[in-house]
Amino acid sequence: MIEKKLKQQKQEQDQTEEKNNIFQVAKLSGVSIATVSRVMSGKAYVSPELTNRVKKAAVTLDYHPNRSASSLRKRVSKTIGVIISDIENPFFTSVIRGIETILYDSGYSLFFCNSDEDPKREKTHLSNLRAEDVAGIIWTPTKYNNEFCKNLVESGIQLVAIDRSPGMDHMDSVTVNNRKGAFEATSHLAQLGYQRIGLISGPKQTSTSIERLEGFKEAMLYHNLVLDQKLIIYSDFRQTGGYRAMQTLLELELPPKAVMVSNNLMTLGALQAIHECNLKIPDQIAIVGFDDMPWATSLQPSLTAIAQPAFDIGTTAAQLLLERLKDPTRSYRQVVLDTKLMVRTSCGSKKNLVIKSIIET
Amino acid sequence: MIEKKLKQQKQEQDQTEEKNNIFQVAKLSGVSIATVSRVMSGKAYVSPELTNRVKKAAVTLDYHPNRSASSLRKRVSKTIGVIISDIENPFFTSVIRGIETILYDSGYSLFFCNSDEDPKREKTHLSNLRAEDVAGIIWTPTKYNNEFCKNLVESGIQLVAIDRSPGMDHMDSVTVNNRKGAFEATSHLAQLGYQRIGLISGPKQTSTSIERLEGFKEAMLYHNLVLDQKLIIYSDFRQTGGYRAMQTLLELELPPKAVMVSNNLMTLGALQAIHECNLKIPDQIAIVGFDDMPWATSLQPSLTAIAQPAFDIGTTAAQLLLERLKDPTRSYRQVVLDTKLMVRTSCGSKKNLVIKSIIET
DNA sequence: TACAAACAAGAAAACGTTTTCTATACAATA
DNA sequence: TATTGTATAGAAAACGTTTTCTTGTTTGTA
Numbered sequence: 001m002i003e004k005k006l007k008q009q010k011q012e013q014d015q016t017e018e019k020n021n022i023f024q025v026a027k028l029s030g031v032s033i034a035t036v037s038r039v040m041s042g043k044a045y046v047s048p049e050l051t052n053r054v055k056k057a058a059v060t061l062d063y064h065p066n067r068s069a070s071s072l073r074k075r076v077s078k079t080i081g082v083i084i085s086d087i088e089n090p091f092f093t094s095v096i097r098g099i100e101t102i103l104y105d106s107g108y109s110l111f112f113c114n115s116d117e118d119p120k121r122e123k124t125h126l127s128n129l130r131a132e133d134v135a136g137i138i139w140t141p142t143k144y145n146n147e148f149c150k151n152l153v154e155s156g157i158q159l160v161a162i163d164r165s166p167g168m169d170h171m172d173s174v175t176v177n178n179r180k181g182a183f184e185a186t187s188h189l190a191q192l193g194y195q196r197i198g199l200i201s202g203p204k205q206t207s208t209s210i211e212r213l214e215g216f217k218e219a220m221l222y223h224n225l226v227l228d229q230k231l232i233i234y235s236d237f238r239q240t241g242g243y244r245a246m247q248t249l250l251e252l253e254l255p256p257k258a259v260m261v262s263n264n265l266m267t268l269g270a271l272q273a274i275h276e277c278n279l280k281i282p283d284q285i286a287i288v289g290f291d292d293m294p295w296a297t298s299l300q301p302s303l304t305a306i307a308q309p310a311f312d313i314g315t316t317a318a319q320l321l322l323e324r325l326k327d328p329t330r331s332y333r334q335v336v337l338d339t340k341l342m343v344r345t346s347c348g349s350k351k352n353l354v355i356k357s358i359i360e361t
Numbered sequence: 362m363i364e365k366k367l368k369q370q371k372q373e374q375d376q377t378e379e380k381n382n383i384f385q386v387a388k389l390s391g392v393s394i395a396t397v398s399r400v401m402s403g404k405a406y407v408s409p410e411l412t413n414r415v416k417k418a419a420v421t422l423d424y425h426p427n428r429s430a431s432s433l434r435k436r437v438s439k440t441i442g443v444i445i446s447d448i449e450n451p452f453f454t455s456v457i458r459g460i461e462t463i464l465y466d467s468g469y470s471l472f473f474c475n476s477d478e479d480p481k482r483e484k485t486h487l488s489n490l491r492a493e494d495v496a497g498i499i500w501t502p503t504k505y506n507n508e509f510c511k512n513l514v515e516s517g518i519q520l521v522a523i524d525r526s527p528g529m530d531h532m533d534s535v536t537v538n539n540r541k542g543a544f545e546a547t548s549h550l551a552q553l554g555y556q557r558i559g560l561i562s563g564p565k566q567t568s569t570s571i572e573r574l575e576g577f578k579e580a581m582l583y584h585n586l587v588l589d590q591k592l593i594i595y596s597d598f599r600q601t602g603g604y605r606a607m608q609t610l611l612e613l614e615l616p617p618k619a620v621m622v623s624n625n626l627m628t629l630g631a632l633q634a635i636h637e638c639n640l641k642i643p644d645q646i647a648i649v650g651f652d653d654m655p656w657a658t659s660l661q662p663s664l665t666a667i668a669q670p671a672f673d674i675g676t677t678a679a680q681l682l683l684e685r686l687k688d689p690t691r692s693y694r695q696v697v698l699d700t701k702l703m704v705r706t707s708c709g710s711k712k713n714l715v716i717k718s719i720i721e722t
Numbered sequence: 723t724a725c726a727a728a729c730a731a732g733a734a735a736a737c738g739t740t741t742t743c744t745a746t747a748c749a750a751t752a
Numbered sequence: 753t754a755t756t757g758t759a760t761a762g763a764a765a766a767c768g769t770t771t772t773c774t775t776g777t778t779t780g781t782a
Contacts, residue, residue: 021738032762037740044741045759064492068432069738072767077429079493082473087458088655090451097448100475104482109493112443112473114461121465131425132440132470151423239655271659294449294600295656298632382768393732398770405771406729430768433737 020061029057040065071133080321081111081129083122083139085163086237091264091291091310092140095162098314099138106322108135117237119143130157136321141166143205158328160321162313165207172324174317174335178208181306181339182215182260183222185288188304189258190223192347194286198231198256200245200266209237212262212290231256235266242266246273250285258286258347264293267303282348292342301345309337381422390418401426428470432494441682442472442490444483444500446524447598452625452652452671453501456523459675460499467683469496478503491518497682502527519689521682523674526568533685535678535696539569539651542667542700543576543621544583546649549665550619551584553708555647559592559617561606561627570598573623573651592617596627603627607634611646619647619708625654628664643709653703662706670698 026033031050038044039054046054057063071077082099084092096112103110111134113125119142126148129137136158141149149166153159159166161173189197199216202209213232220227233248235241242261249255250273261267267289271281279285281301289296292307316335324330387394392411399405400415407415418424432438443460445453457473464471472495474486480503487510490498497519502510510527514520520527522534550558560577563570574593581588594609596602603622610616611634622628628650632642640646642662650657653668677696685691 023738033739034741034763035761038761041740045761047760050761066433066738067493068429068438069767070740071429072427072433072769073738073740075767079472087461088451088454090449090454093449093451093454096473097475100448100473104474104485109489110473111440112457112461112471114458114465124465127425128428128470132428265655268656268659271661275659275661275663293656294626295629295654295659298629298636298656299659300632300636300661302636384768394769395733395771396731399731402770406731408730411731426770427768430737431770433739434768434770436737 020063021066022063024061025054025057025063028061029053037065075133076135077133078107079109079111079132079134080318081113081125081132081134081137081139083113083115083125083129083137085115085117085122085140085142087114089263089265090293091308092163094310095314095317098311098316099318100314102315102318102322108322115140115142117142123148126152135325136160138162138317138321140164158321158324160317160324162317163208167207169334170332172317172320172333172335174313174320174337176208176308176313176337176339178211178339179215179218181290181308181341182212182262183219184215184339184341185260185290185306186216186219187223188341188343189260189286189288189347190219190225192258192286192349194258194347195225196228196231196254196256196258197225198249198259199233200242200249200259200261200270201232201234202237202262202266204234206237209262216260235262237263237266239265239269239272242269243273244269246270250274250277250279256285258282258288260288260290262290264289264291264305267291267305271299281346286347288347296342296344299346304344304347305342307340307342309339312337381424382427383424385422386415386418386424389422390414398426438494438496439468440470440472440493440495441679442474442486442493442495442498442500444474444476444486444490444498446476446478446483446501446503448475450624450626451654452669453524455671456675456678459672459677460679461675463676463679463683469683476501476503487513496686497521499523499678499682501525519682519685521678521685523678524569528568531693533678533681533694533696535674535681535698537569537669537674537698537700539572539700540576540579542651542669542702543573543623544580545576545700545702546621546651546667547577547580548584549702549704550621550647550649550708551580551586553619553647553710555619555708556586557589557592557615557617557619558586559610559620560594561603561610561620561622561631562593562595563598563623563627565595567598570623577621596623598624598627600626600630600633603630604634605630607631611635611638611640617646619643619649621649621651623651625650625652628652628666632660642707647708649708657703657705660707665705665708666703668701668703670700673698 022033022036025036031054035046035050036054038046039051080103086092100110111129111132115122115125122142138160140163141161149159159171161171163175165175166173186197201213217227230252233245235245242265249259261270274281274285281287289303289305292305296303296305320333383394383397386397392415396407396411397415399407400412441464445457447453461471472490472493476483476486483503499521501524502522510520520532522532524536526536527534547558562574578588591613594606596606603626610620622631635642635646642648650664650666653666657664657666681694
């Protein structure tokens with residue numbers, strides 16, 4: 001008997017402290033849940049009087065519509081997924097900041113994933129995001145993963161590829177003119193009079209890496225310089241990789257007089273190797289990096305580098321995605337942003353070099 | 362005619378590629394949806410045979426349970442929110458990586474927000490995350506925001522504060538022993554014989570900044586060094602701030618012989634200012650940074666710095682949160698991690714300094 | 723042999739929304 | 753007056769899960 005009473009009491013308590021859902025609001029304001037929903041979303045005919053009552057009740061109860069239920073019913077959530085291949089790379093960090101800025105303004109939340117350049121991890125993340133019912137995904141493809149992302153596209157999720165070309169036309173993408181950037185960096189060295197120019201390249205499969213390599217080769221050709229395969233080292237876009245690559249270059253019987261490094265982290269490694277050999281920059285070796293970084297100006301000498309519009313890549317990608325969500329039939333766009341050569345002191349000046357070459361010869 | 366056929370074909374395709382939900386799997390494997398659910402979650406009696414059939418069907422259809430539906434039914438979402446004050450700071454980047462690593466392993470998704478050190482933005486993010494029904498939140502508090510986060514705690518969301526003390530006991534937190542770190546860094550300089558030691562400090566209100574300042578002062582006292590208020594500059598934890606602060610120090614009639622910089626970005630700025638004045642490190646000025654960074658070893662000379670276990674802060678915070686989600690009644694923990702002095706060459710060696718001081722006097 | 727305990731699996735309810743369907747009332751038009 | 757249209761709002765269905773309830777079927781034990 002007492003037990004029964006207790007149970008009843010408990011139930012009543014549950015009722016009062018029950019999470020404030022749409023029923024509570026409906027009850028308090030004396031309307032149906034449909035009306036509450038209509039008031040909350042604000043896109044249907046509801047009389048001013050009821051609107052008022054509902055709004056008041058919602059405030060009183062501190063009611064916030066459950067997003068899971070909403071997503072489930074609407075079959076789309078106000079969230080977008082972002083898959084970044086290396087969160088510790090400042091380049092991607094700026095990209096994320098760009099994305100976040102735009103999404104924040106338009107009321108979207110951001111699911112963040114780090115793929116660590118691992119296609120398996122990437123796939124898991126993509127699956128999760130799909131299960132999460134995200135409205136769209138912005139990602140850096142680790143590989144030409146055609147079948148899988150074709151699948152995704154067909155499942156109705158909008159994708160925007162950033163930084164790397166996904167290797168398919170029917171997708172929005174935001175990339176950088178890597179070829180042109182690499183061409184400019186290499187030309188800069190050539191114009192300063194350097195002839196034996198080395199390249200620390202990224203992985204052979206990654207599109208950014210390939211394009212930068214092409215730009216390098218084109219520039220060498222354009223300036224009538226010898227393309228010595230020994231001076232091209234393929235590495236992994238990571239600091240230790242750049243370190244080892246530079247060591248390899250410096251151990252050659254005829255090491256390069258200048259070197260272009262294909263991304264920011266490898267540049268750090270390369271610098272480390274140069275310093276360990278006690279070589280003077282730019283007198284003994286000139287260096288130009290791909291991807292400008294906050295620390296570039298803090299180096300001694302400051303680093304000449306190709307600046308990528310990382311923040312803009314992020315904002316552009318986010319905007320592209322939002323546009324597509326508004327109009328899914330829109331034709332696909334491949335946006336290519338320009339790089340900018342930031343000339344500082346790590347390559348020396350022409351005058352410098354002329355003197356140097358006189359001494360050398 | 363052909364058009365009609367195409368349309369029909371399309372419809373058929375739609376039918377086949379229809380979102381694979383639990384019913385599809387049930388149908389294909391010839392069991393009830395309950396059984397499918399049981400197999401997927403793996404925590405109920407299902408015969409090996411049916412288990413097999415279901416698993417096979419799930420793989421065939423590439424079935425992934427809908428997270429919204431699951432969250433709705435289970436009344437708990439498998440997501441946690443992360444609010445970072447400055448995504449472009451590599452320190453926080455490592456923290457995020459730590460968090461992501463743990464969450465990935467336990468199947469949680471991560472809502473990412475960037476507060477940009479703006480309390481208003483922070484509040485908006487916190488509200489959004491609550492509306493999003495996240496299971497918990499990991500954040501870097503921008504200010505002692507007591508009333509609001511008290512509110513949040515009461516609404517049942519689990520909070521873990523990182524990097525900075527939130528100024529309240531009833532909350533899990535992961536911070537770093539800033540005082541000890543600053544003490545060690547300063548002591549390092551003192552032990553090398555430096556006497557006029559400057560400090561580029563962070564904002565006066567931030568807890569990390571305050572603690573590092575305290576550590577600095579304690580070390581000065583401990584080593585019987587004069588604490589000259591002119592040598593303490595308060596700045597903003599940003600690169601340009603560090604740059605200006607260092608300029609201010611160098612313009613003094615009696616500039617410091619060594620300086621400790623209270624965070625990584627300001628260190629970059631300080632280095633820039635030093636290079637612009639053509640001062641030799643460490644001969645003319647020694648520098649020790651708070652927060653070790655990838656570029657520290659690439660500098661010439663390499664930077665001596667206090668390393669913070671950024672990655673560990675992330676993993677610890679995530680683990681703390683997961684534990685609390687499992688057992689919400691657990692008592693609150695304040696974890697304080699240790700820093701580590703990474704001695705490189707930017708402060709010189711004792712021998713060096715002795716010689717230098719002989720020459721100077 | 724009887725009966726409880728454990729195993730197995732389907733039916734159905736529940737989670738909190740959004741939206742379609744339906745039913746009013748009332749004004750405007752023919 | 754009859755009819756159409758529109759504003760308003762409730763009832764009910766639907767979204768895709770998880771879990772309780774229910775019903776059998778084995779297995780083990782007294």
